[in-house]
Amino acid sequence: MTLSTGDFCQSEIFQPRCLPGETAIIRKAVYGRMSHDSRCLQDEEEVPALKNDPKHTGCFEDVMQLVNARCSGQSDCEIRVPDPEMEKTNPCYRYTVKYLEIDYRCVKSKSCLFRLTIFYTRVKVFSTVLLRILVSVLSWQIRTIFTLSAIM
Numbered sequence: 001m002t003l004s005t006g007d008f009c010q011s012e013i014f015q016p017r018c019l020p021g022e023t024a025i026i027r028k029a030v031y032g033r034m035s036h037d038s039r040c041l042q043d044e045e046e047v048p049a050l051k052n053d054p055k056h057t058g059c060f061e062d063v064m065q066l067v068n069a070r071c072s073g074q075s076d077c078e079i080r081v082p083d084p085e086m087e088k089t090n091p092c093y094r095y096t097v098k099y100l101e102i103d104y105r106c107v108k109s110k111s112c113l114f115r116l117t118i119f120y121t122r123v124k125v126f127s128t129v130l131l132r133i134l135v136s137v138l139s140w141q142i143r144t145i146f147t148l149s150a151i152m
Contacts (some may be wrong), residue, residue, distance in 0.1 A: 003027075008100040009040035014079045016071060018106035023075050028103040031083075032060025032091040040099035056096055061089035067102065075109070086141035 005028075008014045016024035036046065036057050050056040062087050071077040081100050092098055 003103070005103040006101070007038050007040050008079075008081045008102065009038075010097060010099070011080050011083055014071075014081070014100060014102055015035070016074075016077065016104050016106065018075065021109060022106040023040050023073050023109045024071050024104045025107055026064065026067050026072045026078070026102065027102045028101070029062070029064045030060045030101050031063045031086040031089060032098050033057055033096055034099075034101055035062050038099060038101075041097060055093050059092035059096070060098075060101075061091040063089065063100070071104075 004017065006014075016124065018024055033041070033056065036051070047056075066081065066083075066085055070079060082098065083100070084100075086100070
């Protein structure tokens with residue numbers, strides 16, 4: 001099993017590099033501007049007024065669910081940066097240069113670890129979606145109760 005990690009800058013493409021018979025398992029995926037010392041920001045001039053602004057540096061969003069859906073368990077996938085779906089997360093100021101940071105592992109396609117990881121990933125994605133639906137329904141019910149109590 002090979003563990004790979006990397007930053008993927010604007011105009012670059014993330015493509016996991018696995019040996020034949022292996023597939024990628026995504027372990028971490030974040031999009032934004034995690035630090036000011038990434039290779040993706042080497043050519044950018046630093047603006048002193050924004051150095052400690054959390055919407056300029058240290059702003060990022062977990063995009064594991066999105067990257068998992070596209071790449072985990074696949075022998076071939078690619079994600080171009082910037083990605084329209086990731087841009088919708090809007091973790092930083094609009095014109096801030098952002099990049100994709102990914103950790104992944106290559107595993108043999110038929111291994112037990114591969115099957116368990118895919119199962120765990122699907123359960124995690126399903127539970128995240130279910131939790132969002134539950135929160136949405138509960139907040140709607142709470143708003144309805146407050147509205148009704150205000151009317152009475």
